[in-house]
């Protein structure tokens with residue numbers, strides 16, 4: 327009997343993850359479900375093919391050590407002749423196949439993978455990565471030679487910088503275990519458009535699936551039960567709705583495309599045609615920063631953020647403590663000198679609270695007065711509607727264009743918008759404890775020019791293909 331020799335055998339949920347035929351599969355949700363184990367074993371599936379190359383990624387090298395330790399048990403148990411090279415962070419198998427461990431602490435670390443190709447790419451803890459980092463690896467997902475299967479697998483717990491994009495990519499479009507198919511139109515060299523598609527799917531994980539862990543460590547369940555409410559919902563029950571994470575995960579800043587404006591929101595400045603309307607948004611702050619921003623609208627309704635004046639003393643989220651009339655004087659000076667603003671009619675829109683007169687003269691009144699004459703109209707301050715406008719504006723069309731662009735000179739906008747996270751108390755909204763003054767000002771301007779939502783992603787019911795052989799490791 328071989329049974330006694332089995333070192334690792336997938337549990338039921340792990341098996342469901344391992345049989346999926348889709349190109350991308352996310353195995354995620356609660357902690358302790360056996361996700362990392364399943365990912366490590368999945369990487370072994372093709373190690374009998376000499377040219378097979380697998381890659382397992384975590385955000386940082388220190389975080390990889392746990393996976394590497396576990397691989398020592400599993401990989402050398404199953405392949406006693408396999409060798410781990412600890413300076414190169416890779417396993418070599420008797421066939422010649424290799425499995426690499428890698429990190430991507432900063433987005434620029436993507437370059438370390440440039441020119442490489444992997445049949446299998448596995449991301450452990452995908453919510454620690456940004457979408458840019460994940461999607462870059464699609465270009466590295468290529469066969470190493472004849473006869474390998476090329477695919478991507480990931481595990482994740484809710485929460486973290488990537489929470490929002492992971493949720494939007496795998497969780498929101500379809501119920502669990504339902505394949506999501508996305509279509510991409512591509513131009514061939516002879517000018518024809520071809521329609522390509524790829525599938526992905528989400529397999530939920532729960533600690534209750536991991537009988538082995540519950541047996542080995544009965545207290546683990548109690549540990550998860552003791553967590554604060556939002557962490558408990560995420561890590562014990564696998565809820566994707568209870569956690570913070572980056573709000574505007576659509577945001578992209580790609581210097582390679584500052585000129586052609588494809589798949590980037592940040593672009594190179596240009597001279598604004600005389601007939602484009604200009605808006606000036608304003609969010610007041612004294613101890614906290616104030617934010618002034620100028621926006622131009624092109625004939626297609628696209629909005630360009632062309633200039634910023636941010637009242638921050640250099641320490642994030644600390645204001646420069648100047649009075650409203652001083653802000654107005656600086657606005658006047660900018661509007662008299664900036665080539666894109668001077669001599670134009672500029673429509674001001676500001677936080678309605680600047681009209682408050684309960685404590686004496688309002689901020690709006692102080693700014694309107696001679697010699698500066700800076701006028702505003704009160705903004706529509708509805709928070710969720712404004713946030714949705716930001717999402718709609720940032721979304722890229724099929725050909726990589728957005729309805730909002732920002733000049734690369736608006737440095738504080740570029741710094742703060744992608745760093746906003748969800749609120750823990752109001753999970754649909756931005757956390758107002760963050761540096762959100764530029765975001766608030768941005769919302770006011772967008773609410774003056776609302777757009778309708780782009781179409782949601784379709785999903786399809788694909789039959790699942792024949793289960794692949796499950797890997798059973800023998801000592």
Ligand SMILES: Nc1ncnc2c1ncn2[C@@H]1O[C@H](COP(=O)(O)OP(=O)(O)OP(=O)(O)O)[C@@H](O)[C@H]1O
Nearest residue numbers: 335336337356357358359360361362363364538539
């Ligand atoms: N198929 C299996 N057979 C035996 N033990 C298993 C199996 N799957 C998982 N385990 C055990 O459960 C433990 C937890 O699994 P794993 O680390 O894969 O969970 P996880 O879902 O990645 O957890 P986290 O959310 O904390 O990252 C493993 O260290 C291992 O001891």
Ligand SMILES: [Mg+2]
Nearest residue numbers: 361362363481
């Ligand atoms: Mg894990």
